[in-house]
Structures are given as structure tokens and as C-alpha cells.
Amino acid sequence: MAxxxxxxxxxxxxxDKLVPLSDEEWAIFQTFFIQKKVDAKTMLTREGQVADEIYFIHTGLARLYYTTENDDQITAFIFSENLFASCLESFVQQIPSTQNLETLExxxxxxxxxxxxERLYNLVPKTNIIMRKVMEQRFISAQRLLSSYILSSPQERYELFAQHYPNLLQRVPQYILASFLGITPVSLSRIRKRISRS
Incomplete structure (x- = not known):
């Protein structure tokens, strides 16, 4: 355990980068977060379950993905250290999740x-602003991803990912990264070779 x-x-x-808390507020806030250590390939939320937890990642990686009718897995988001991970639609609306949340490390x-x-919203009202900002960040990330699918070529999408998340290039399995970028693993391999020659 860390x-x-x-x-x-x-x-x-x-x-505190989102909303600074006083020492008194922090003393209350932190008591609602419970430590948990899990192995790689642990399912934190499965499709069909109602997401009841949100996770602050201290160390490790997790991915959010959809499963198609053909049992293909389409990666929607990759969470690394210092991010809050959850199947947010399910968590917020308390409805069965259409996504899976799984650890990669x-x-x-x-x-x-x-x-x-819900208790923190009352005990530490600034929690409302903290969660709003967490959700705003997720929304912006999702919009950027959607825009890149529409406006950018596969190579441009890879180069943007490499620019913003260089530390993840060697940590995320190639087939998962390819799924996240909306391309096949073969295409991703070709793009990497092309970039390495240039």
C-alpha cells in the first residue's frame, strides 16, 4: 500500500487546485475517502451495474470502455495518476452503466x-464546486476527443496523444491505445514507424 x-x-x-479548502474543511473532506489497493485487470464497474464509487488515482492506470455486440472493446478514456475515475453518467444519475471501468496496472x-x-455536499459545501470542476474537465476531455475524430487524421490523433500524454505511450498496451485513437493496432504500428523514420 502506498x-x-x-x-x-x-x-x-x-x-486545492480546484477549490482551496481550509484545514477544518479538509479534516472533514478527507475522512470520506477510503484507501483501496487493487491489482491490474480489476473491474471497478461493470456494464449493467450502477456505479456507486468515484476513485482518485494515486498510482496506476485505469480505462473506461464500451463492449460492442461483437464483444469488441472500444476505449473511451484512460485515467492516470491524480485523476478522478468513474462511470460518471451512471454515478451521477444512478442508472445502470453502459461502460466498464477496469484497471490497467x-x-x-x-x-x-x-x-x-451526498454527505460531503452538506458538510463541506465547497464539494459542490470541486465535483463541478471535475466533471467540467471530463466534459472538455470528451469534447476534445470527439473533435479529434472529426477533424484530425489518425496520425494527428496519435501525435496529439503523444504530446499531451508522453508518459502513457509505453504504459498503455498498443491494442488499447489503438482503440482509444479509433484505429487498428496495425495502423498504429505503421504510424509509429512512419514517425520514427521522419
Whole structure:
């Protein structure tokens, strides 16, 4: 398990960038986050389940994906350190999820339940702003991804990903990265070879 004070200290750094909390507010806020350590390939939320938790990733990677009728997996988002991961539509609306949330690496997480969040809204009102900003960031990321599918070539999408997330290029399996970029693994391999020659 990651060092406990370090996990909570890192959460506070990220939260304070969204909305600074007083020491009194933080003392309450942090008690609602429970430590959890999981292995790679752990399903945090399965399609059809109602997402009841949101996860702050201290270490590790997770991915959000859809399963098609042909059992293909389409990656919608990749979460790395210092991000809040959840099947948000299911979590917010408390409806069965159309997505799966799975770890790609062993993860150290801080977990906030839906009930805990509702209590925090009352006990620490700034939580409302924190969650709004977390959701705004997810919305912007989703819009950028959608725009890149419409406006950018596969190679441009890869180059944008490499520019914004260079640390993930070697950590994310190639077939998952290809799915996220909307291309085949063979196309991704060709793009990488082309870029390495240029």
C-alpha cells in the first residue's frame, strides 16, 4: 500500500487546485475517502451495474470502455495518476452503466462513495464546486476527443496523444491505445514507424 499520508497529501494538492479548502474543511473532506489497493485487470464497474464509487488515482492506470455486440472493446478514456475515475453518467444519475471501468496496472486508490459524496455536499459545501470542476474537465476531455475524430487524421490523433500524454505511450498496451485513437493496432504500428523514420 502506498504511504497513507502521501496519498491524502496528493489528493489535497489536486483538490486545492480546484477549490482551496481550509484545514477544518479538509479534516472533514478527507475522512470520506477510503484507501483501496487493487491489482491490474480489476473491474471497478461493470456494464449493467450502477456505479456507486468515484476513485482518485494515486498510482496506476485505469480505462473506461464500451463492449460492442461483437464483444469488441472500444476505449473511451484512460485515467492516470491524480485523476478522478468513474462511470460518471451512471454515478451521477444512478442508472445502470453502459461502460466498464477496469484497471490497467496495479492501482492505489482513494475511494469516495455516492452516499459519502451526498454527505460531503452538506458538510463541506465547497464539494459542490470541486465535483463541478471535475466533471467540467471530463466534459472538455470528451469534447476534445470527439473533435479529434472529426477533424484530425489518425496520425494527428496519435501525435496529439503523444504530446499531451508522453508518459502513457509505453504504459498503455498498443491494442488499447489503438482503440482509444479509433484505429487498428496495425495502423498504429505503421504510424509509429512512419514517425520514427521522419
Amino acid at each position: 504511504n497513507e499520508p502521501e496519498m491524502y497529501a496528493q489528493l489535497r494538492v489536486i483538490v 496495479p492501482c492505489s486508490l482513494l475511494v469516495l462513495t455516492r452516499d459519502g459524496l
